[in-house]
Amino acid sequence: MNHLDWTPPPCDRLTVLPAGRQWDAVRTDTRTARWAFGFLDAIERSAAIVDSHTGSVHWLVPPGEAARAPYDQWERLRHHVTVLTAGPTVHYVGVPAGHLCDGGGPRWHVPAAWSGAYVTQTHLLAAVLGTAVVRAHGPAGLAPQCAVCGRAMDRASLVTTVGRLRRDDPLQHLETHPTCAHAVLGPEGQREAAEVAGW
Structure with missing residues (x-):
């Protein structure tokens, strides 16, 4: 199975799924995400889950990729970015139905020229988030x-x-x-x- 082809399960509103199985998740705050969207929407054009209630954004990435080198830079982003993978602690992500792209609560952020992908390539996301954290929180935002x-x-x-x-x-x-x-x-x-x- 090509993990980049994953799509949300059919539902009316929201499905809660564990990270680390069909995908890993990368979570950040909406301030950092706004900067990241400015870059990713032009080069990657994949969707992300925005939750206005919690002020968080999740990108779904292929399982296992975020934990492998050369992505040890996640450690430098840890004050503003969390990687949710398989492990002893199970992390769940509220995944909105594919048609939910506006309104409050969890919804999909889709770029204007959306590729149709719900899963983001890890190397592009990792490269963009370092810059986004600095833009949103200053150089002290990085460890x-x-x-x-x-x-x-x-x-x-x-x-x-x-x-x-x-x-x-x-x-x-x-x-x-x-x-x-x-x-x-x-x-x-x-x-x-x-x-x-x-x-």
Whole structure:
């Protein structure tokens, strides 16, 4: 089965379905979604579920794709974007009937030049949501990224160190995980960094 061909089950109003089976879901707030629609409606032209009661928007994506690399950037978006996949906790999504495209409550947002797809390609959504979060919430909307490993960090646990990413790089200030700070410096780099920083 091609998951991009999925369509809502026939019903009058709403069907509650579990994420992680026929599709995974990516949830964000309507403020972020408005920015994302500006990009996606022109390039992807797929539908999304808008719920005016909860102020949330869900995109349905093929199952398993959101959890696989290279989509580890979801971690950086976690303050404003939630990925709902199969796992020990079952997450349910209210899926509106296919004809519900206006009014209050859950409905489908469909672009003017809609492709007819209810499932969005994960790589396009992931690329767009990073920009949408920054546009809607500013750069602080993204979790900081470790200069060494590239993974997201909590602001409370990051460290700023003096080091270099490559041997020929000049010494510079780097925000990293504590364990990555030791890896980037090594014993020789730690001595040089201490001299530069006046430790």
